[in-house]
Amino acid sequence: MATTSTQPVFIALQANNDTLPIIEAIRQDNPQAVVHDYPAMVKIDCPGRLVIRRETVEEHLGRAFDLREIQVNMISIAGNVDESEDEFTLEWKSA
């Protein structure tokens, strides 16, 4: 499966205290990510592939984190989702 697409993927999260560490983790793990602040929302664009790593979120959050907790504050996403216990990945997969 080729995953060479550089079409932007995005994740939009509510802007609140719960998502601060998640956004910080995304910034750290995805140097190409661009964070846009909207009223009550943060939308993060990233060309090709965006990954949220559990370990990085835990580092910023200071406690154990279940990646499914993202869902509570997630507004929207674009991209094919690949989810494991350690990583939540968005990317465009070509068939």
Next chain:
Amino acid sequence: MSVEIRTKGVKPLSNSFGHLQRRFGDKPATRYQEATYDIQSTANFHYKPLWDPAREMFDARRTAVMMKDWYQLKDPRQFYYGNYTTTRARQQDAIDRTLDFVEKRDLLRSLSQDIRERIVHTIVPLRHYEWGANTNSAHVSAYGYGTAITSPAMMNTADRLGMAQHISRIGLLVDGNSGDSLLAAQALWTGHADWQPLRREVERMFVTRDWFEVFVAQLLVADALVYPLFFQQIDAAIAGASGSALSSLSDALMRWYEETAKWIDAVIKTAAAESPENKALLSGWTVTWRNRLLPALVPIAQRALGNKAEDALAAAAAALDARAAKLGLTV
């Protein structure tokens, strides 16, 4: 007719407090940062404390350890009052359910007389150790420098009362809520030869002035020996003889110990990495207190584990040494 929905964004002039912006830049701050960084007063003290007129009310010179920035000693758990209390409340709910389970089935009451006496003799007196640890953490909180260390130290004092209470409840489950086991445990702690060496070391910490030394002695060294020894080794020995009723209760204590160790490790690691002088001081304290506490645990370990005591203590000491080495100390 067409309706156009538009959002109008109002950008805040500032995302966080000025003192946080100077540290982290202008971006939204976490509650932990707001509740921790640069909270303690550092200047313009009006009165010298009567109890220590040579120094200021908050004074970094109350320990020999030196830090350029005391706020580097942050807590990886990021506890502030709000999330600390909700975390502990959630954990207490789970503990209460376990206690309830054990109580309803009389799991500790139905143990043999001999095992119940062993629990009272070797586990219940630790509530006084916890009370000592509460006092020692309060010392760190009172005389420490910078909210980053004094605030989690204060939460640790509350934790220690919780641990003492948990151990007391084990005692009450053993004696059927009569309280006899608690009186017996106090008599053991203050009078029985098995416990006097440990009590002496706990009380020696009470009269140690340097707060960072107290931190190392109590939280790094003493806890790293006491918790694995009592709540793993001795607990396993009792479980081997009588089933795992007690283990279901000591599990909460070990979980707390592992969680707290993350904070202790972060503080020690950061302080040791700051300078070779700090590293030497911290290493020296670790060795000194290890060499005091290890022999202090021998009598009670021998009472509880017999000829396996030596191996159990050696294992705890080896684990402490490995942990200290990982934190950058030379032990």
